[in-house]
Amino acid sequence: MRLLVTGGAGFIGSNFVHQTVRERPDVQVTVLDALTYAGDKTSLAPVADKVTLVEGDITDAELVDRLVGESDLVVHFAAESHNDNSLSNPWPFVQTNLIGTYTLLEAVRKHGVRYHHISTDEVYGDLELDDPAKFTADTPYNPSSPYSSTKAGSDLLVRAWARSFGIQATISNCSNNYGPYQHIEKFIPRQITNLIDGIKPRLYGKGENVRDWIHVEDHNSAVWAIIEKGRIGETYLIGADGEKNNLEVVETLLEIFGFAKDDFDHVKDRPGHDMRYAIDSSKLRDELGWEPAYTDFRSGLEATVEWYKANEAWWRPSKDATEAKYAAAGH
Ligand code: NAD
Ligand code: DAU
Numbered sequence: 001m002r003l004l005v006t007g008g009a010g011f012i013g014s015n016f017v018h019q020t021v022r023e024r025p026d027v028q029v030t031v032l033d034a035l036t037y038a039g040d041k042t043s044l045a046p047v048a049d050k051v052t053l054v055e056g057d058i059t060d061a062e063l064v065d066r067l068v069g070e071s072d073l074v075v076h077f078a079a080e081s082h083n084d085n086s087l088s089n090p091w092p093f094v095q096t097n098l099i100g101t102y103t104l105l106e107a108v109r110k111h112g113v114r115y116h117h118i119s120t121d122e123v124y125g126d127l128e129l130d131d132p133a134k135f136t137a138d139t140p141y142n143p144s145s146p147y148s149s150t151k152a153g154s155d156l157l158v159r160a161w162a163r164s165f166g167i168q169a170t171i172s173n174c175s176n177n178y179g180p181y182q183h184i185e186k187f188i189p190r191q192i193t194n195l196i197d198g199i200k201p202r203l204y205g206k207g208e209n210v211r212d213w214i215h216v217e218d219h220n221s222a223v224w225a226i227i228e229k230g231r232i233g234e235t236y237l238i239g240a241d242g243e244k245n246n247l248e249v250v251e252t253l254l255e256i257f258g259f260a261k262d263d264f265d266h267v268k269d270r271p272g273h274d275m276r277y278a279i280d281s282s283k284l285r286d287e288l289g290w291e292p293a294y295t296d297f298r299s300g301l302e303a304t305v306e307w308y309k310a311n312e313a314w315w316r317p318s319k320d321a322t323e324a325k326y327a328a329a330g331h
Pocket of ligand 2: 081082083119120121122174175185186187190202203204205207209210211246270277331
């Protein structure tokens with residue numbers, strides 16, 4: 001099988017490529033990635049001899065048409081993915097998440113290629129802390145940020161292309177991922193690399209906001225379950241019952257590093273900050289028999305800390321620029 005992975009040099013995409021090479025030697029992988037600030041060739045170094053990396057943009061219709069035409073399956077991870085960046089400059093989000101997805105869909109339609117669309121639980125907006133509800137595939141779309149609204153728009157494009165043009169598509173909406181190769185702008189690796197540098201963790205607002213954490217390996221095993229067993233035209237929510245508030249995450253990290261639990265700073269909150277995400281993944285579990293392997297958040301976090309300690313060469317070059325961006329935004 002010839003597989004095209006967009007965004008395969010980013011966090012989740014590179015882990016997906018590693019998992020695929022490891023577990024599915026019959027799959028021939030091509031990665032299409034623009035290598036933006038969030039993409040890194042070296043994330044694919046361990047599999048470099050088994051994967052073809054094409055440096056290019058998903059909005060480049062000619063290139064996309066050629067690569068999709070040479071594939072049996074497209075898994076579309078490429079996106080502008082960080083909420084804080086979308087608040088300071090939404091344009092790249094519109095360009096990549098909407099125009100880029102449109103460009104891929106047109107190529108998929110022309111060549112009749114199977115397509116899996118990677119999306120986020122943020123398309124559903126947020127939940128109150130005391131709401132017993134969780135997101136399901138029937139929850140109405142209600143995105144809050146430029147990032148999540150462009151992801152919501154991209155999902156709707158996929159649904160329309162499936163219904164109007166009959167493309168062979170599935171969609172997954174996953175909760176917050178953690179694990180190796182995550183850009184250090186994101187919450188968990190930002191705090192880990194701060195702690196390695198002797199800087200206090202930075203908590204937005206009171207730290208009450210809840211995220212439903214899932215290990216990236218579990219996200220990617222679910223994506224393969226959907227590709228192999230999912231029903232065409234369906235949306236599956238991916239989550240591992242990992243709800244934690246941000247304060248609990250920071251306290252756990254401080255404990256892992258052997259520091260006092262209150263040794264962190266409160267910083268300016270994110271405008272429009274979603275309060276809580278929570279996934280009901282019963283459709284994925286009941287229909288496709290998927291189960292997460294990483295059910296102990298603390299040990300998953302410990303392994304992630306070890307990874308960042310052992311791979312300083314991977315993250316160090318972007319640390320100063322990332323923190324300068326946060327300093328400018330008051331975070
Ligand atoms: P990331 O920012 O780490 O990686 C994105 C990758 O896409 C990078 O390699 C970047 O170079 C590439 N890219 C960006 N614009 C491009 C363009 N125009 N053309 C080609 N490549 C381009 O993102 P991530 O955290 O790995 O997220 C991957 C996908 O998963 C996204 O679609 C995101 O919305 C979704 N998602 C992420 C999470 C999470 O917790 N990180 C959770 C649910 C869903
Ligand atoms: O829910 C899935 C989404 O999870 C994905 O679609 C996004 O691509 C991904 O970035 C993530 O979005 P969040 O906005 O939830 O992730 P982030 O890592 O930016 O922040 C997680 C929480 O931590 C959020 O409540 C904000 C808070 N935070 C973040 C940073 C960077 C802090 O308290 N301090 C920080 O320094």
